[in-house]
Amino acid sequence: MMLPEAQPSAHSSTPKRQKTDYQTYLDMAGESQIIEWVDGEVITYMPPMDYHQDIARFLSVLIDSFISYFSLGILRFAPFEVKLWPDGPSREPDILFISQENLSNLTPQRFQGGPDLIIEIVSTSSVVEDRVRKLTQYEQAGVHEYWIIDPRQHQQQADFYLLDENGAYVSAPISEDGVYHSTVLPDFWLKLAWLWESPLPNPQLALAEIMTTVESLSPKAKETYQALYDLLSNH
Incomplete structure (x- = not known):
């Protein structure tokens, strides 16, 4: 995998780092602040900007509504620990x-290993x-699909990565009309x-538009979502 260049500007804020062990990180971790433990350091991030929260909410409601309808799994949101591998880093993705x-x-405390999908919303x-x-x-x-929303x-850039047959990330395609089709979420x-x-x-308007294109949906369900789309799009 070729790593993309990513250099913060001279005016970008940077997360605070503090050398410590994993147990101290667990003692520090709370439910109102995003901190991560990587290579023996606790990383504390600045509070997210308003637009960050708006996009996180939009994607969370949209995806959670979709996966709930099809009983595909569950969604979790930061702050929630993901212990990527034993003795490895602990991350707190925006959405997983x-x-x-x-x-x-x-x-109840964390997810062990790589989730199926992780979404990170970039901040300075x-x-x-x-x-x-x-x-x-x-x-x-082994996170199968990784979205980076900036x-x-x-x-205003979105990048999507998928694991290939060798377990390496490759850039996932975006259609010419600017639509990304998920692999993990059929x-x-x-x-x-x-x-x-x-x-x-409105995330429910976006959901209705998506659902009207799902071939496995019954005609009755498609009709219901089409009616919802028509109703919401006129408001």
Whole structure:
């Protein structure tokens, strides 16, 4: 895998780092702050900006509604620990999807191993972590699909990675009309333009648009979602 270049600007804030052991990290971890443990260091991130929270909420509601309908698994959100491998780093992804097949790796405190899908939303304090270090670690942990959403001003870029047959990340294609089709979430697709709208679209409107294209849905269900789409799009 070729690592992308990712250098923060001179004006970018950087996360705070503190040398410590894993047990101290666990003692420090709480439910209101995102901290991670990597290579014997605790990494504390700056609080996310408002647009970061908006996109996290939009994607969370959209994906959670989709996977709940099809009983595909569960979604978790930061702060929630992902212990990528024994004695390895502990990350707290913005959003992670765990399939039904991997629910046995979920405990009340953390997820053990690589989730099926991880989504990171880039902020000024997380550019290098999200685009370089986490990319490498998620690949090593076997995270099948990794999304990097960068909504920062003058950036507005989304990158998607999939594990190939050798367990290495390759860039996943985006269609010419700006739509990404997930591999881990069958029939789910994301229109990238949604992410840059201000305000963001109603996630239920986006869900209805997706559901009307799912071939396995019954005609009655498609009719219901089409009616919902028509209703919401007129408001």
